[in-house]
Amino acid sequence: MLKNNYLLVVCAFFMLSSCKEKTQITFYETNLTSKNNHIIEVNIPLAIANDKVAKAINSTIKSYIITALQIEExxxxxxxxxxxxxxxxxxxxxxxxxxxxxxxxxWEAQIDGEVIFKTPYIISVSLTAYTNTGGAHGNLNISFLNFNASTGETIENNKLFKNINAFKKIAKAYFKANLEDKDLIFDTENFQLPKNIGYSDDGIILLYNTYEIAPYASDIIEFSIPFEVVKPYLIFNRF
Structure with missing residues (x-):
């Protein structure tokens, strides 16, 4: 009986070890191009696609690039x-x-990406896309993609927090403090969280793209909130 119990424990250990290994996603830098490419540069991180988790992450990253390069006409x-x-x-x-x-x-298009945070639980990727199709000026957009490291699925902003309203109150205070050294005035009473929220070594990073806050907000606004401040509200709070 004791021998059988021992075997069960050993099997369970190896099963857990195997599951843990599957969450250790490895990325490599890659350049995606074509033989006729003259005006486009794409440098992004892709997961080594040895399982469905990595393939799901890569699919999402590539979908972002396809959309960024799409020409409306x-x-x-x-x-x-x-x-x-x-x-x-x-x-x-x-x-x-x-x-x-x-x-x-x-015309030109430049897309660069990097993994800004990675644990066995969550992965955050930053993607910067600049495109210019002959207009007065180009279009710059930065996006954060958060992935569940166990499934490869993207995590929506509201799924990052146990209490998003409590987090919003903290973010509002940091937002106001961030504006003190800028010549910008906003109605902070109508404060909204940005579309881009991610994990970084400095904590939770929030980024507003150009014109996201208001038509006259021509600069990117970015700031971080330390983990120790918001950890109680984070669903993925193991680092």
Whole structure:
């Protein structure tokens, strides 16, 4: 009987060890391009896709890039890969040049990413996309993607906190303090959390993209709240 119990304990140990190993996602830096790429640079982290968790993370990251490179005027069929997106972007540029050969406007797209936080429980990735299709100025957008390290699924902002309203009150105070050294005035009474909230080594990071707060807010606003301040409200609070 004791021998059987011992075997059960050993089996359980190896099962738990196996599950733990599956959560240790490893990333590598990669450059995604195409043979006809002239004006696009994509440098992002991808998970080593040896299981469905890593594949789910990669799928989400690549979907972001496909969307970032999408040109509204394009009537092409649904694009399914980053390489297709790059080809389509180049084709649209070549089409523009054919129609307006005298134009001196240059197109470009630069997408960079990095893993800003990683534990066996949560992974945060930052993606910065800059695109310019010949307008007066380009479009810069930064996005945080939070992943459940056990499943590869993205975590919505409201699923990061046990009590998002309590967190919002803390964030509001840090937001107001962050504006003290800036020549900006906002109605903090109508404070809203940003679309981008992520984990970083400095704590919970909040980022407002250009014009996210107000039409005249032309700068990116970014600040962090230390973990020790918000840890009681975090669902993923094991670091």
């Amino acid at each position: 394009s009537n092409d069929s649904v694009i399914k890969s980053v390489e297709e997106s790059i080809e389509n972007f180049n084709n649209e540029y070549n089409s523009f040049i054919s129609k307006f050969p005298e134009s001196t406007q240059e």
